[in-house]
Amino acid sequence: MDCELEVTVKLLLKKAGDSNSFIRQDADKALDSMVQHCTPSQCLHALLAGGLNDRNKAVRNCTAQHVADLVTKIGAARIVSGAKDITDNLIPAIGKLAQDTSPEARLFGRQMLLFLSAEPKFNKVLDKYLATKELATIKKIVNTLRTKGLNNEPVNPRSAIGQRPQPGNGTQKGPSLNRDHYSSRAQTQSVADKNHYIEQLSGLMGSKDFKDRIQGINQIVADSQNYPNVFDAISARLTESNSKVNLHTLMVLPEIICALEENMAQVVNTLVPAIVDSHLNSKNKPIYCAAVRAIDALISNLDNTHLLQLFCNKAMFLNGKAKADLIDKVAAIVTNIGNRKPQMVKQRALPLLWHLLGISTHSSSTHNLCNALYIEMGSELAECAMSQPLNIRQTLNKILSSLP
Template identity: 80%
Template sequence: MDCELEETVKLLLKKAGDSNSFIRQDADAALGSMVHHCTPSRCLHALLAGGIKNCTAQHLADLVTKIGAARIVSGGKDIAGHLIPAICKLAQDASPEARFFGRQMLLFLSAEPKFNKVLDNNLATRELAAIKKIVNTVMTKGINNEPIDPRSARGRRPQMGNETQRGNETQRGSSLNREPVNKTNRWTQTVADKNHYIEQLSDLMGSKDFKVRIQGINQIVADSQNNPKVIISNIHLVFDAISARLTESNSKVNLHALMVLPEIICVLEENMAQVVNTLVPAIVDNHLNSKTNTIYCAAVRAIDALISNLDNTHLLQIFCNKAMFLNGKAKADLIDKVAAIVTNIGYRKPQMMKQRVLPLLWHLLGISTHSSSIHNLCNALYNEMGSELTECAMSQPLKIRQTLNKILSSLH
């Protein structure tokens, strides 16, 4: 798809301005899917080549979050040289929506120490003063307080009777995004108040507008990178909110939450041990059997990020429990993950293997013998336990002992 991206995006941007609201919505959804699934650099060039239009703003903001501030600021002319002028143009646009997302991107990038130098290198002298004034304003006062509802801003017809409610909700829900997130400003001081932070995050994550909920997810990503102590001090409440987004009915929100999880997990590392019993079921129960390949792959990446970034002993029990009762490819995937964990920690946690993994193995051998995942688990356990595995099996029914011996004979 990357090869045809530029022409496709030009057509989608044209359709995003169509008079038919259904066509506009479908075009917007296609652009959002592109941002989440295609190569970021290709997406960036395709969006910029299509022209800086009102409908480009939020997709560009999502892409900036995905690429990351550090990469953009250090990306040289190939990234910053094209992106910074476009963002600055949006930040001064006549449209309130475009201006909002332009300033949101400036705020996101301003946390990087080299940001001012990047502005100097990529803007004309006559533009610098105005842009630096805007940056200073959003860092000290937040993004302007005009309510932004992306649906109504793009001409989508709101439901009768809900206009005032939705406008108030969006203004209230967007307050977290309007505040600075870099480490030295007043927002960091404000979020020391746990209740205040969670209240505002809840407004975003509980909004009726799915795009505002996605903004809430992006805010957690930004906070985890720029001020992880805020997330860690509120970790249970934050991941309750993320788990709720993983289990809601909107697949766009599900996918976005899944895709940014590895980024959050890589920052929080061992702190994630506190929430695996909430997070893992939200991922595997809802998405590891998904028929949508992008959602399934994103779920696998999230699980792999947990395995890579925290002590696997924290994951073993929940993985074994889920592998015992799930069905389909999710069951096979989790059995393989358990086998990998056995290889990672079996030598230092032999008792844990016996207490947590062997009950799973006996259960699996009692119901099936043809799964390659079960063979992998038997092999991993035998490599760690040797003949002790067959000794432990002596307490099991004859059928299970015979099945285990047959599998081990075929493996060795």
Template identity: 55%
Template sequence: MDQELEGTVKALLQKAGESNTFIRQDVDAALDCMVQHCTPTRCIGALLTGGISHLNPVVRKCTAQHLANLLEKVGAARLLSGGKDLTERILPAITKLAQDSSQEARYFGRRMLLFLSSHPDFDKNLEKYIPTKDLQTVRDTVLTLRTKGLGEIPQDSQSARGRRSLPGSGTVRASSLNGEQLNQTNRELNSHYGCKHQTQSIADKNEYIKQISGLLGSKDFRERIKGIDQLVADCEHNPNMVVNSIFPVFDAFKARLQESNSKVNLYALESLQKITHLLKDSLSQVVNILVPAIVDNHLNSKNNAIYSAAIGALNALIFNLDNILLLQPFCTKAQFLSGKAKMDLIEKVAGLVKELYPRKPQMVEQKVLPLLWHLLGTSTHSGSIHGRSGSVRTATAKLCQALLTQMGSSLNEFAASQPTNVQKGLNELLKTIK
């Protein structure tokens, strides 16, 4: 099948622009089978060739959606390995989709961009494969995604959404089909495309996303809490379903982490600790969604229970995930937050330095030193660092101590290229901790 893949995908994507929902669903099912069973690199090449520059926005959206599923299956490490046939093609394509005129295609492009941005080699590859004229725009997009998250899945603009054709029966609402009809339709699709043994069909996945998102987005706070409970249970008993739908599911869950109802808010933060323990590294894909949702507002909350739950959620991430994935989002938030939240994040970064520097020294220097220079650079003319009761200064001193312990005299060597006020602030701190 691999040899005919490019032509087949091109033909399928052409059909994705049809107004008939049944045809579009058949196309989705076929492409989903391809993602599950064909050689990943050939699938990526076929999707990029067949649909990335198509004039029809529906085709570009279909391409982007299946490309996103494929990338999440392959993993960021392989995609950013630097291979000419993979990294060189995929990064420009994703950044192009992230700026697409179609809202749906743009969503999936940004989802892929956010997914890859959590990898330590992302910035290096970005500089290597993205033209200089586009680099700042891409970086701005990534920064926005890291700080604000991905946002909600846009509504499908196709006018025939929610309808499907059945042989001899015209067009009916999909929601009006009974369970037997849906099962029969799914069986026919599986038989037609040879995917009887596919572990999770696109229909199952979409139905799960719809169901869990409906609960988490309910107007009734009790239903939203039920949705959180179900997500925890699914993480324990059916983790593959959650992981395979991780972006839309955690987009919906993120809203519960950020909502104004303190009861639901607290319940979501506490439940996230359980979810993190259950899914562990599988959550690495959504770190840049979760960290802003945890730290924004909560670390400055006057509600002690919410503050404690937020700290607990951060600690759960640190304990269960590879901390290299947390370094960038923690540094970003430590730079832009204020008050107690800023202090907490600086101290968390200091803790990461101790754990990560022995195995990833260049990565720590690349991510953490700019944070330290920023903290020192925002000091007053007297060299003292802003912060009520000296809390930020104390946290900065801890960060400086952690870096000094790991880097030794090279910390001063790096500082030599910084402005005078930064060097002065560093020297003052070093005097207090030596």
């Protein structure tokens, strides 16, 4: 699909300026699907080529909205890192949108500037990729955004296009969040402000429109460091029936996990089952791969002692590839913490090993776990097995004898 994006997106953007609201909504949905499933750099190129300079402000509004969605998906850190085909195209485009004559497109552009401005390399990126005559204007806009935020902008960015009918209420706008009010000034907010934020976020998460729920997820990504307590809302999005919301949530999880690190420990007991039970056996390859990446992010960013018991319990009762995947993850954790938490490894990983050795079939994952435990415990592993039934001891000896 990537090779056909430019032509397809140009046509869809034209439909975004159609007078028929149903046509606009269908075009918007198609562009949303593109942003979620196609290569980000290709999406970006197609959107900018098709709509950035269009004379129709509705087309520019639509372009700005989906570019903003891409910015959230790609992540600020990657954008300011100078990623080829992304940073060099995106930064000038955001600068242009931030000065657009359309209030909607202008607001999207300024939201993106504010989102990126938190990155330490942001000013260097502006210097490198913006023309000299434009640089001073954009820096002035950024300084204003940092001090005053977006409060003076009259338009909700998600209301630019694609408003959807709600049953019984006619056409309504979904609830919206203001990034400046809830992110840039988070350090000085009162308890009332935070409660108001959580109420509005709950409104997004509870919306019947899946796009509003995705917007809520994106808001959590943007504000996760300031509002870690709202992260529990993510688990509900992982277990709902809409696969688009599931996938989007899984895809942004690594970014949230990296931002929160050890603060994630308080939610892993809810989060891990939501990932594992719902998605680690998924036949949908993008969802399965995203679930694996989320689990890997947890292992990389948290003290693995928070995960060992949870992974062992899940691996014992799962079936299919999810069981094999989690056994491999337990083996990795054993290697990570074996030297500093030997007793914990014995108490929590050995029951899983005895369970695996007691069943009729033994996968390569069982061999991996056995190898990891043998490396950490040596001959003590066989000694611990002496209390187990004969068939388990025999299987263990057979596996150990086959290890390199």
